[in-house]
Amino acid sequence: MVDELADQPSAEELRVWDSQIVWHAFTQMAEYRPFIVERAEGCTLIDVEGKRYLDAVSSLWCNTHGHQHPRISQAIRDQLDRVAHVTSLGMSNTTSIRLARRLEQVSPPGLQHVFFSSDGSSAVEVALKLAFQYWQQRESPQPQRRKYIAFSNAYHGDTLGSASVGGIARFHELFAPLLFDVVRLPLPSLVHRPRTMTPEQAREEYLRQAAQALGENQGEVAAIIIEPMVHGAAGMITQPPGYLRGLRDLATEHDVFLIADEVAVGFGRTGKLFACEHEQISPDFLCLGKGLTGGYLPMAATLTTHRVWQAFLGDYAEGKVFCHGHTYSGNPLSAAAALATLELFEEEQTLEQLEPKIARLQEHLQRIESHPHVASCRQLGFLAGIELARDPESDVPYDFAERRGQRVCDHALTEGVWARPLGNVVVIMPPLTIALDELDQICLAIERGIEIATND
Secondary structure: OHHHHHOOOOHHHHHHHHHHOOOOOOOOOOOOOOOOEEEEEEOEEEEOOOOEEEEOOHHHHOOOOOEOOHHHHHHHHHHHOOOOOOOOOOOOOHHHHHHHHHHHHHOOOOOOEEEEEOOHHHHHHHHHHHHHHHHHHOOOOOOOOOEEEEEOOOOOOOOHHHHHHOOOHHHHHHHHHHOOOOEEEOOOOOOOOOOOOOHHHHHHHHHHHHHHHHHHOOOOEEEEEEOOOEEOOOOOEEOOOOHHHHHHHHHHHOOOEEEEEOOOOOOOOOOOOOHHHHHOOOOOEEEEOHHHHOOOOOOEEEEEOHHHHHOOOOOHHHOOOOOOOOOOOOOHHHHHHHHHHHHHHHHOOHHHHHHHHHHHHHHHHHHHOOOOOEEEEEEEOOEEEEEEEEEHHHOEEOOHHHOHHHHHHHHHHHOOEEOOOEOOEEEEOOOOOOOHHHHHHHHHHHHHHHHHHOOO
């Protein structure tokens, strides 16, 4: 029995187990074709047969400084020699405390308190619950503030609260009876704005709609939630310049919390450490995940203000405690990885080194956008989305069931590039540390994939 356990399974056995035992997220298992990574290094994934693939989407937008970065790996090993896990329920650990302090220092001004969780959905869930509980128990409570304003086609996670404020029907419509209603606004889209409008006019119209919703629900809204600057899973939809700033002003005017979901767009992805910095705003809640640990270990965080914190202070008998938390919240191994990730931004000047890569990506996108079946290319910093359409001039999209984006990615795989689309939007979002020649390989493979996938 010991010898049998010691034997390593073959690649074929792993494929069978992967397709018949492992249940993959957002994957139709009847059609799933196993793609099994055995190891990785830098920006390259290596499968069980030793084939190498550039990681064009940062292992789902979370790998920041590359795989097997010695600095992060060593930080985790060092932490293992101290303690692997300490609960955050009524106690703490030195590493997570240091991380909380560091997040307070680097985040937008006014965010002074950190609540740890394990994933981006949970970080959003925490923000939603904190906002709700604040209005119920603050001095001079306003229990009627139970509504949230969110956006069509937004994505904020898959827990019931985060799914409620999400707006992508194909993800969550089955669970509609379990979700709470929200006040839903059209997605503020720079590229999908009415053709008769300038970006400035579109911004003002979107802000007018937000102001109207706040006015119609005056005194009943707990919070507005938005992904700052770019709605990721909606298809890398960029917002009109100035919209985020205007939304912050409206939230302040109506005394409504602003929740910034930076799970996908935080930690350098937009060219700044946090997307909120583009318009110099501070939200009331900042939700972080994905790149927080450089893509090494599960961890998320929700940052908030002293105003919110104070509403939860009191005698034990008052019951103002925030009754939310998971076993691995604030895990010290994850915190060690996160601290190393943040330190690398300074040590390796990651954001400064990113500037020529952002410019090179823009060059590729300008060329790709001329393709007759490319409706638009959207970019902010080092994230991009390429939208495919049957007839861009007439706004005729490809049917979702045709899986054009997936066909592009299938071809890219044959050229040693692993990518994952959002429907008919092909995403380019590699690790921030990728080399220029590797970026070229990714963009050229995707460009050739577009040619093949739309040639009918």
